[in-house]
Amino acid sequence: MRCTFEAISEDLPGQRWQSIFRQFWPGYRQWYLRDGERARPGFLMCRRALRDHMPELVPTWERLVELAGGGDLEARFLSMWGPPPYIAGCSQAVWLPLPGNHVAGATPALLRNYDFAPALLEGVWLASRWHGRRVVAVNDCLWGALDGINDSGLAASLSFGGRKAVGNGFGIPLVLRYVLEFAEDVDAAVEMLSRIPVHMSYTVSLLDRAAQWATVFVTPDRPVEVVRKQAVSNLQHGVEWAAHAHATLAEVREEALAAVVRQADDSREVLRALLRPPLFQTSYGRGHGTLYSAVYHPCDGSVEMVWPDATWRQSCSHFVPGARMIEFDVESTAPPHTVMPARRWMLDDVGSFQ
Template sequence: MQLAFRAISETTPGPIWAGLFHEHWPAYHDWWARNGLEARPPYFESRRALRAHMPELGDLYDRLCELAGGGDSAARFLSFFCPPPYLAGCSQAIWPGEEPMLVRNYDYSPTAFDAVVLRTEWLGRAVMGTSDGLWGMVDGVNDAGLAVSLTFGGRRVVGDGFGVPLILRYVLQVCETAEEAVAALRRIPCHMSYNVTVLDAQRRFSTVYLSPDREPVVTHAAVATNHQARVEWSSHARFTATVERERYLLARLTLHPESQEKFIGAFLKPPLYSTAFNQGFGTLYTAVYRPRARTMELRWPRVRWPLTLSGFSEGARHIAMPSAA
């Protein structure tokens, strides 16, 4: 199996983003409407919710809706308000050394993945990260030196709120420090349970447990896998080995002083690296974020792709994924 990853840059929303949207829209529409369009909130409710909770994105959202063609379904989808439920795996950890560094594995289905690193300067702020939903992000860094990343929180509860990739986009667009990011994460409703780790250039960090049915919990955890304070979905926990992965990372942080390279290399091997692609839980990439340098690096076994916010280079990589387990 091969995946084609692309790095794309567009300063303000325009024809490049519009082309990306129309390329992916048929698949996203099928997903968004899989339970019938009546199951999703109407456009005016979605737009009102976005402007109430993330007002800085309001005009940008309207512009993206125009570029998408102005259709009702597309506009409702782009609001990310009360989307269908979706699950991901993922592991992430903050390196214990002096330089701020966040490393994460993104474990998800290869058939439901943008495979795009998107760099923008929307609202006057440079941001780059891994795209989801065409303007949301599952991880990224901004020009203030703030990095964010998410993992699924291991709970089946679904409620009223936004899809977490748009919340991460919002954090990267409007926040500069970990403290500001935490304040935003505590305020914005999330429709499912996720763990969001934030790290800034001064090496201040937090992991916030988001849930649709209870208040966010702010922790100083340097590791996040696929549960929160405790396992609440035991079958998912067994399938994803979330506890085992968490223990493995905690052991590396506390018992094995090591170089950056060895720490990163651990994410490219079991138990962190997964080949369960057929079950929607294969490791699609490893990302390394260095907020002080404003850089990200995508890694796969035997492949590295460094990217910098200030000297971003568009391009593509065709990655041969390991045999699925």
């Protein structure tokens, strides 16, 4: 399996974003309509949700809808209000130098592995300035973010929370995009995450230039929680979806990552752990192989996208467009009924975790 990762710089939504939309919309459309069009919220509900919870995004949403052709379905999808349920893997860590640490260049870092199916990855690394602030983020759902950093020095990433609960709310990538667009620091980001409803359970890791950090549990059916966990996988307070936790080694990954974070003298030690088992996963055919590792450095606004044999560096101040082709060895192939032609494993595909 091969994935193309492309770095794109476009300050305001235009032709480059429109080409991304045209490339990925057929797959997203199929995913969005998997339960029928009536299963998804109507246009007025989607617009009201954006206006109520993330009003600053509305002008950009309207511009993107225009670039996407102005259709009702496209507008509803891009609102990301009430999308179909979806899940992924992922490991995340906030590393902080201990007092007395004299390792050269040892500055706080946010690190993550993104575990998913290669065939379902956008692979777009977008540098934008949609609302005046430079944001460098890995795209998902066409304008959401899986992880990223802004020029205020706030870094953020997300991982699935390991629960089946589904409720009324936004898909988390758009919420993370909103945080990166408008929050200057961790406190502001936590405030946003505390008031914006999400449709499933996720864990968001945050780190800013002042070395303030937070791990935030967001769910559709529980109050938002800020917890003092520097290392997380796909658990919140414990295993709630046993099949998912077993298949993705969630407990093993979290324990291994926490041990490394406690002992590491440098974020490079944490990165090395992310690039080897059990944190580095190779079950690409089953949809939870590690597609990339990322290291965010808020102190200088830089980021590295890393694979076992390659590193790609960018920053908010110096972002260079380009592309990388990454090849993945497929450990196993999932049965046909578990490989969806759309964008995400769904909650009824529990067989994927047997």
